[in-house]
Amino acid sequence: MSDIHSEKILILDFGSQYTQLIARRVREAHVYCELHPFDLGIDAIRAFAPKGIILSGGPKSVYEEGAPVIAEELFELGVPVLGICYGMQLMSRHFGGAVVPAGKREFGHAELLAQGQPGPLFDGFFMEGKSPVWMSHGDHVEAVPAGFEVVARTGNAPVCAIQNVALRLYGVQFHPEVNHTPHGQQLLDTFVRDICGCSGQWTPGHIIDDAIARIRRQVGSDRVILGLSGGVDSSVAAALIHRAIGEQLTCVFVDNGLLRLNEGDQVMATFARNMGVKVIRVDAEERFLSALAGVADPERKRKIIGGLFVDIFEEESNKLTDAKWLAQGTIYPDVIESAGAKTGKAHNIKSHHNVGGLPDTMKLQLLEPLRELFKDEVRAIGEELGLPHAMVWRHPFPGPGLGVRILGEVKKEYADVLRLADAIYIEELYRTGHYDKISQAFAVFLPVKSVGVMGDGRTYEYVVALRAVETKDFMTAGWYPLPYADMAHISNRIINEVKGINRVVYDISSKPPATIEWE
Numbered sequence: 001m002s003d004i005h006s007e008k009i010l011i012l013d014f015g016s017q018y019t020q021l022i023a024r025r026v027r028e029a030h031v032y033c034e035l036h037p038f039d040l041g042i043d044a045i046r047a048f049a050p051k052g053i054i055l056s057g058g059p060k061s062v063y064e065e066g067a068p069v070i071a072e073e074l075f076e077l078g079v080p081v082l083g084i085c086y087g088m089q090l091m092s093r094h095f096g097g098a099v100v101p102a103g104k105r106e107f108g109h110a111e112l113l114a115q116g117q118p119g120p121l122f123d124g125f126f127m128e129g130k131s132p133v134w135m136s137h138g139d140h141v142e143a144v145p146a147g148f149e150v151v152a153r154t155g156n157a158p159v160c161a162i163q164n165v166a167l168r169l170y171g172v173q174f175h176p177e178v179n180h181t182p183h184g185q186q187l188l189d190t191f192v193r194d195i196c197g198c199s200g201q202w203t204p205g206h207i208i209d210d211a212i213a214r215i216r217r218q219v220g221s222d223r224v225i226l227g228l229s230g231g232v233d234s235s236v237a238a239a240l241i242h243r244a245i246g247e248q249l250t251c252v253f254v255d256n257g258l259l260r261l262n263e264g265d266q267v268m269a270t271f272a273r274n275m276g277v278k279v280i281r282v283d284a285e286e287r288f289l290s291a292l293a294g295v296a297d298p299e300r301k302r303k304i305i306g307g308l309f310v311d312i313f314e315e316e317s318n319k320l321t322d323a324k325w326l327a328q329g330t331i332y333p334d335v336i337e338s339a340g341a342k343t344g345k346a347h348n349i350k351s352h353h354n355v356g357g358l359p360d361t362m363k364l365q366l367l368e369p370l371r372e373l374f375k376d377e378v379r380a381i382g383e384e385l386g387l388p389h390a391m392v393w394r395h396p397f398p399g400p401g402l403g404v405r406i407l408g409e410v411k412k413e414y415a416d417v418l419r420l421a422d423a424i425y426i427e428e429l430y431r432t433g434h435y436d437k438i439s440q441a442f443a444v445f446l447p448v449k450s451v452g453v454m455g456d457g458r459t460y461e462y463v464v465a466l467r468a469v470e471t472k473d474f475m476t477a478g479w480y481p482l483p484y485a486d487m488a489h490i491s492n493r494i495i496n497e498v499k500g501i502n503r504v505v506y507d508i509s510s511k512p513p514a515t516i517e518w519e
């Protein structure tokens, strides 16, 4: 059995929104990979010793002044290279081909048409000479460089896949990494396994071993404070770190007054029962609510909540000797959506409290063993670690909690109403068997009043919106088609049982253009 660490794929990032998805797909093929900025030096690339290199897409045009380029020697390493979109355009230009603005830009679905013999990377990719793919480009390769052959085109673009089989260089104009390219995973599997020769041993078990070794190396004999929410990510992080350093770990669970109904007690009980880790509960409702009083702006609310979390973690760490690390269950979508992606130039959509909200003055160092992973990978690790099903498959709940589900100013009165409505909604989703089919569901409090009539009397009360989404990675999501009969029953129960609500609406927006949370 070869060493899993000798099988590494290097991904160079040119700023595509999808770069992390490439990493994900490679890991789905059970091959270890790392993502680095496009300008990684050739010495660093040599030292990394990749079995293959993938060049990502990117927003720039290769012919533009100052467009990102790679170390020239990269193509002389004798390592297979796959260029995706911008990556293919860069490869074409490097070898003397021509890239020009396309007369017809392509965004979204396209039908790829095979040209000549497919070759090893595209073996089985086409059915009757065609394959559906996802495109996102405004430039295209007009003339292929010498030594390369065209493998596919579309109706709009003459060159959509190229190869130089002898040099093991491949380029695709489409995005194999997105779900909308149905055979994309197969193509990336073929690249990393057959072309690069990786055997695919990077499994949850190995990821755990590797993470444990890294945690031990990083932390040494220091103590670690972990922000525990009871959600999937921090629970998995806690289990992993506990396995690595045992008693050196102390978890801090903050009741910020923005939790769901009975959540605080449930989290404490679950952890006492299943985990055998030390958990300190800090009751801080009063502190959070008074800091939030009068604040309506979502970003300010997020910053205030994030700041208070850190203050509390620091206060708790001061009570312990040698506590030098703050561990969090931060995962990749938290990072990229806060524009903190290690290499990219992504936009700031919202500051997730555990990323954008961290102050520069924080003294604790961060320990985030799940930072590069997607939710479903974290869940696979949770299952491998033996965490209970209900914990691993729980819908995510954001750290700012009801603070971003009460639109505008947060008040205890609103939180109490929302907690009851949300509990009914979730209870009904469990009862009707929808909960496990939905990726995330919750109620949102709208601080607007509308007129109703109940028991012959006029009411003038608040509105609750119900949201349920289906998604794999929480980067994109569709709304869940809850049957009308279930909607009717849930709406009825909420309006009848929750005082202060006389209207319920169902959110039918996908992400994008909406986000999952309302703030």
Ligand SMILES: Nc1ncnc2c1ncn2[C@@H]1O[C@H](COP(=O)(O)OP(=O)(O)OP(=O)(O)O)[C@@H](O)[C@H]1O
Binding pocket: 226, 227, 228, 229, 230, 231, 232, 233, 234, 235, 252, 253, 254, 255, 256, 327, 328, 329, 330, 334, 354, 394, 395, 396, 397, 398, 399, 400
């Ligand atoms: N109430 C809380 N007390 C302590 N730490 C928290 C709390 N809420 C969130 N955190 C910290 O912030 C991190 C990010 O929160 P987030 O909600 O994304 O993750 P999670 O709660 O672990 O998992 P999930 O996404 O499944 O809810 C958590 O992993 C945890 O470290």
Ligand SMILES: O=c1[nH]c(=O)c2[nH+]cn([C@@H]3O[C@H](COP(=O)(O)O)[C@@H](O)[C@H]3O)c2[nH]1
Binding pocket: 302, 333, 334, 337, 350, 351, 352, 353, 354, 396, 397, 398, 399, 400, 440, 474, 511, 514, 515, 516, 517, 518, 519
């Ligand atoms: O820990 C968190 N801290 C936050 O500040 C935060 N904001 C959103 N979320 C969760 O992230 C996922 C994507 O949410 P959005 O589509 O609303 O950006 C969804 O699962 C959201 O619930 C958060 N999680």
Ligand SMILES: NC(=O)CC[C@H](N)C(=O)O
Binding pocket: 016, 056, 057, 058, 059, 060, 061, 062, 084, 085, 086, 087, 136, 137, 138, 139, 140
């Ligand atoms: N998605 C991409 O990599 C796009 C590459 C280049 N900016 C183009 O428009 O063609």
Ligand SMILES: [Mg+2]
Binding pocket: 229, 231, 232, 396, 397, 398, 399
């Ligand atoms: Mg959470």
